[in-house]
Amino acid sequence: MNAKDNFHTGYYCKVSRERWDINEFLKEAQNPQFVDTEDDSSDFHNVYDEASIFLQGACHLFSLALHQEFGYDAFEIRKGTDCHFFCKATYMGEPIYIDVRGATTSWEEFLSGTFADFHDHDEIIPQNIEETAKLNDPDDLYAEDGLAFAKHLIHEHPEYYNIGLQ
Secondary structure, three states: OOOOOOOEOHHHHOOOOOOOOHHHHHHHOEOOOOOOOOOOOOOOOOOOOEHHHHOOOOHHHHHHHHHHHHOOEEEEEEEOOEEEEEEEEEEOOEEEEEEOOEEEOOHHHHHHOOOOOOOOOOEEEEEOHHHHOOOOOOOOOOHHHHHHHHHHHHHHOHHHHOHHHO
16 A cells, blocks of 8 residues: 555545535444433433444444453543543554544545644553543443444444544
């Protein structure tokens, strides 16, 4: 692969001139197990109803699912108080960046689709995602549901995330 040739899978491939926002596609990827109980007695509600949540608030759960399914190494990119969890592997000798959007060898493409601007990031930190994800977090009563939804998305489209299939 040439340095200027970029490889990508998943939602990166769906973007076109007519529909350039990956988030549009992620919002269409609905959780088939989602049941919004809207229990007024609780301050907590299951927010894992569409895949866009894994790009804006639950990226750690998607990274955990990728790690558990494929053994990818997880990382956190930080800039100020903003952060994004993602996985990284090697594809044809090149680093490849993987999150809910799919996989890309283009660092620029990867950065351009995150909700915060990480172009001038402070640091990238390797993560022990099994510990970082904190599935028993009392502030996220539905974390297990989120992880199950992430795995559902991966199993529904393994070609988006499993670089071994390429």
